[in-house]
Amino acid sequence: MRFVFGLTLALATSCAQIAYSNDAEVVSKPYLIFLYGARGSGRAGFAVRLRQDFAFPDISLAPLISNHILEETPFGQKARDYLFKGIELPNELSLAILYERLSQPDCLRGALFEDFPQSIEYYEAMKEQLSPYFQFLVISINASDDYLVERSEHRMVCRTCGKVYVEPTSPAKHKGYCDICLEPLHRRLDDSPEVIKARVQNYYSQLASLLSKYRKDRILIDICGERKYEEIYHDIINAVEANTGIRATRATQEVAK
Ligand SMILES: [Zn+2]
Known part of the structure; x- marks a missing residue:
């Protein structure tokens, strides 16, 4: 309670809106x-x-990783190895995938x-x-x-x-x-x-x-x-x-x- x-x-x-601005x-x-x-x-x-x-x-991480796995890219192969072992992807790998998309x-x-x-x-x-x-x-x-x-x-x-x-x-x-x-x-x-x-x-x-x-x-x-x-x-x-x-x-x- x-x-x-x-x-x-x-x-x-x-509910009061706070805005930050950093003109520089x-x-x-x-x-x-x-x-x-x-x-x-x-x-x-x-x-x-x-x-x-x-x-x-429109970017979201999970479909992005799935696509790499489906297309068997080097990122996808690494990701698949982790997922096969039931291990969550290390942040480093998922961020590398994200960064590549954002570039x-x-x-x-x-x-x-x-x-x-x-x-x-x-x-x-x-x-x-x-x-x-x-x-x-x-x-x-x-x-x-x-x-x-x-x-x-x-x-x-x-x-x-x-x-x-x-x-x-x-x-x-x-x-x-x-x-x-x-x-x-x-x-x-x-x-x-x-x-x-x-x-x-x-x-x-x-x-x-x-x-x-x-x-x-x-x-x-x-x-x-x-x-x-x-x-x-x-x-x-x-x-x-x-x-x-x-x-x-x-x-x-x-x-x-
Ligand atoms: Zn309708």
């Missing part, structure tokens, strides 16, 4: 942006839009990661190996368990395209029907309030020490996730622009309205 109180308190205070460093090195947010916070949708608006490539021309502006890295140890390893070439920025979308439970009760999903609508923050244009494929929307009944609460609490408690490490390193931007989606996204865009010096094209603005 003590933990729950602590969490609520932490989230309440984190702007655009000198591409940015690796780490985006965090519990399920239901809209994180996945924001990530898709950010990648479009900032032309960041490709589509990453000149940087890249956006979702829920990654997951541990302080891995973040420290990234800092050690990648900070000569990249800067880091972390965005955490914060919302309390109560808020996400309430939002889930107003959540409708399109079974055809998977788009999620939430009353009243991101409603469908025509009530009950998908904006994109015009199919009828359905309630998601898979999650009880208890399950959602437990998941949200678990999510933020696992991240707590990593987020405070980011805060200590002055690379964390807290975004209040207890608002309309467009307001949240507006703040995320502003945070990325202000801290990286990269301008968004806002290509997704029309789609979102």
